[in-house]
Amino acid sequence: MPKVYENVGCPYCGCSCDDVRVTVSDDGKKVLEVENVCAIGTEIFKHGSSEHRHRLPRLRQPDGSMKEISYEEAIEWTAQHLYKAKKPLMYGFGSTNCEGQAAAARVMESAGGCLDNCATICHGPSFLAIFDNGYPTCTLGEVKNRADVIVYWGSNPAHAHPRHMSRYSIFPRGFFTGKGQKKRTVVVIDPRYTDTANVADIHVRVKQGHDYELFDAFRMVMHGHGDDLPDVVADVPKEQILQVAEIMANARFGTVFYGMGLTHSDGRNHNIDIAISLMRDLNKVAKWTIMAMRGHYNIAGPGVVWSWTFGFPYCLDLTKKNYAHMNPGETSSVDMAMRDETDMFINIGTDAGAHFPIPAVQHLKKHPWVTIDPSVCMASEISDLHIPVCICGVDTGGIVYRMDNVPIQFRQVLDPQGLLTDEELLNKIADRVDELNAQGA
Amino acid sequence: MAEKYILNMITQRAFEEGVAMEIGKTSPEYFDACNIIEMNEQDMKKLGILKNTNVRVTSESGQVVVKAVVGRQTVYPGLCHIRQGVWANQVVPPRTQSTGTPQYSGFPVTVEPAPEEKLKTALHLVQGAVGMWKGEE
Numbered sequence: 014m015p016k017v018y019e020n021v022g023c024p025y026c027g028c029s030c031d032d033v034r035v036t037v038s039d040d041g042k043k044v045l046e047v048e049n050v051c052a053i054g055t056e057i058f059k060h061g062s063s064e065h066r067h068r069l070p071r072l073r074q075p076d077g078s079m080k081e082i083s084y085e086e087a088i089e090w091t092a093q094h095l096y097k098a099k100k101p102l103m104y105g106f107g108s109t110n111c112e113g114q115a116a117a118a119r120v121m122e123s124a125g126g127c128l129d130n131c132a133t134i135c136h137g138p139s140f141l142a143i144f145d146n147g148y149p150t151c152t153l154g155e156v157k158n159r160a161d162v163i164v165y166w167g168s169n170p171a172h173a174h175p176r177h178m179s180r181y182s183i184f185p186r187g188f189f190t191g192k193g194q195k196k197r198t199v200v201v202i203d204p205r206y207t208d209t210a211n212v213a214d215i216h217v218r219v220k221q222g223h224d225y226e227l228f229d230a231f232r233m234v235m236h237g238h239g240d241d242l243p244d245v246v247a248d249v250p251k252e253q254i255l256q257v258a259e260i261m262a263n264a265r266f267g268t269v270f271y272g273m274g275l276t277h278s279d280g281r282n283h284n285i286d287i288a289i290s291l292m293r294d295l296n297k298v299a300k301w302t303i304m305a306m307r308g309h310y311n312i313a314g315p316g317v318v319w320s321w322t323f324g325f326p327y328c329l330d331l332t333k334k335n336y337a338h339m340n341p342g343e344t345s346s347v348d349m350a351m352r353d354e355t356d357m358f359i360n361i362g363t364d365a366g367a368h369f370p371i372p373a374v375q376h377l378k379k380h381p382w383v384t385i386d387p388s389v390c391m392a393s394e395i396s397d398l399h400i401p402v403c404i405c406g407v408d409t410g411g412i413v414y415r416m417d418n419v420p421i422q423f424r425q426v427l428d429p430q431g432l433l434t435d436e437e438l439l440n441k442i443a444d445r446v447d448e449l450n451a452q453g454a
Numbered sequence: 455m456a457e458k459y460i461l462n463m464i465t466q467r468a469f470e471e472g473v474a475m476e477i478g479k480t481s482p483e484y485f486d487a488c489n490i491i492e493m494n495e496q497d498m499k500k501l502g503i504l505k506n507t508n509v510r511v512t513s514e515s516g517q518v519v520v521k522a523v524v525g526r527q528t529v530y531p532g533l534c535h536i537r538q539g540v541w542a543n544q545v546v547p548p549r550t551q552s553t554g555t556p557q558y559s560g561f562p563v564t565v566e567p568a569p570e571e572k573l574k575t576a577l578h579l580v581q582g583a584v585g586m587w588k589g590e591e
């Protein structure tokens with residue numbers, strides 16, 4: 014009899030949807046049907062039961078080909094290289110559970126290296142702004158039940174977080190928002206007329222890279238100097254700025270969801286810290302919250318786990334052994350790669366081969382490269398060693414943190430068929446590094 | 455030869471790219487989803503680029519051949535977009551403004567018609583960049 018699992022979590026985007034239904038074959042090896050999930054999530058569950066998945070580690074041979082080896086050999090290879098390296102870097106963690114992220118902290122503490130997660134190339138600038146200016150936020154349920162004004166600023170959920178609008182922000186009918194979408198005003202601020210803008214009541218077409226000026230203009234209005242605005246700011250006419258500012262000031266409960274439009278453009282963290290300042294202004298007259306559209310389903314996880322462990326969310330330099338140091342720009346993965354400051358790279362639960370600028374990949378590739386990932390990706394195909402592991406949410410469960418830092422328990426639906434989880438693998442590597450350290454001491 | 459002028463490049467997500475990535479980075483779906491540049495029609499005319507033909511995109515950090523299309527999510531004249539992924543990251547500048555985050559959006563590029571040039575696969579580009587590509591050039 015096929016087995017039906019309810020309340021399954023989707024391991025893709027920061028929505029971390031936990032209302033998925035998955036039907037699995039008798040032997041627990043094949044996903045037969047997936048319901049409630051968006052098209053991207055569907056592919057993950059299908060991929061989970063693909064026959065093409067690697068079940069054993071592969072080590073690169075002198076002729077350039079990859080040869081299967083045992084888990085024991087892969088663990089030994091990785092531990093030996095970590096022990097020898099002066100400043101190894103372990104990077105990734107968008108796509109693994111908190112248990113794996115805690116085990117990684119143990120490995121890099123033993124090895125005395127650097128530990129970083131995808132925030133560094135994604136919402137890292139948000140952390141920098143939060144350090145400066147605070148984070149007046151809320152959970153997604155509060156948006157669903159209360160929000161009557163929604164602003165998507167530099168974010169495009171229609172493509173990046175496909176069920177965000179239907180689960181949390183626009184369409185659901187909540188406790189104080191019984192009329193659903195009809196009583197919510199949606200503003201999209203983006204240089205492109207995106208599919209999200211297409212759903213919105215108002216599209217503010219800002220000039221790319223000029224969001225800071227636009228925030229400045231909104232703040233001027235909130236501080237009572239709207240009359241002094243120039244006719245056009247960042248390509249946006251004054252009338253539209255005044256119109257949107259009025260909607261914001263009259264909100265019962267408003268939320269700004271922002272994304273890569275702000276964090277990846279000129280100014281980086283300053284685009285976010287002025288957004289947070291605008292929240293402060295708005296909260297004098299209305300109730301406003303802000304939320305980063307975190308990308309992966311558990312990219313909030315390493316921030317939380319490593320804050321408990323070391324006090325810092327990302328860009329951790331653990332080379333001093335007994336105290337941690339953090340200074341993005343100095344200790345971030347891409348900056349260290351570009352300055353050639355690291356001599357071993359472990360790619361885990363991400364794909365730096367595809368998603369780092371290619372000059373950074375070229376630098377990292379001068380040194381040993383290990384990829385720990387369930388799938389074949391660009392990182393696995395240029396690495397010296399590829400170690401396959403369970404897919405969190407498919408072959409193993411665990412805790413993940415949604416974009417609003419709400420922990421969700423993900424379930425296992427497939428038989429892992431001999432694959433180790435990230436946590437199991439990393440703890441074995443840490444055990445071996447500890448042994449080598451003890452021998453060397 | 456059409457005049458060379460500077461466009462402003464952004465690299466962002468797309469639903470198709472998300473689906474294709476989960477099918478696999480070496481799949482034909484990923485190839486089709488990510489090796490395109492979305493441009494404004496006026497810019498294409500100005501640069502002598504025909505729809506659905508290949509172009510060469512050059513930034514301060516590299517170059518890549520992609521197919522020029524008019525996207526559904528329109529860009530204004532002067533702005534262009536490559537979906538995030540292997541092709542985009544051939545031209546994304548690694549400069550981080552000391553924050554750790556590269557310049558994924560808002561960097562200058564030139565775009566020229568290159569209808570005879572071939573599109574490279576993801577594996578070809580990445581392995582080629584690190585001297586591991588064994589296939590045909």
Ligand code: SF4
Pocket residue numbers: 023024025026027028029030049050051052053054174175176177310
């Ligand atoms: S919206 Fe995100 S978490 Fe939800 S089903 Fe789609 S990809 Fe999965």
